[in-house]
Amino acid sequence: MHWIMWVFWGFFVTLIVGVYLVDFLTKRKYSFHEQEKSLNQNSAVNDTLREVGRIDQQIGPF
Structure with missing residues (x-):
């Protein structure tokens, strides 16, 4: 059971280090801000x- 803990936490550490490396190597050219x-x-x-306004006017509230 002890090795499951190492696999679990190792996965997250590898993921975080990988994301940091990709961010560093691409020189932060990826931005998640609204383009x-x-x-x-x-x-x-x-x-x-x-079109939505037109349909709302045709159908009405009820």
């Missing part, structure tokens, strides 16, 4: 909102 949307994405969002 600017393209014109096609903005157009798709606007079309969707228009």
Whole structure:
């Protein structure tokens, strides 16, 4: 049973060290912040909102 503990914690330590190494080697070029949307994405969002508004007006609240 003792070796299960080493495998369990070893997995997490390896995962954390691996993530740090990837972050360091890629020089932090990956960012999880909101990126600017393209014109096609903005157009798709606007079309969707228009369609939802149209359907809401047709169906009504009840």
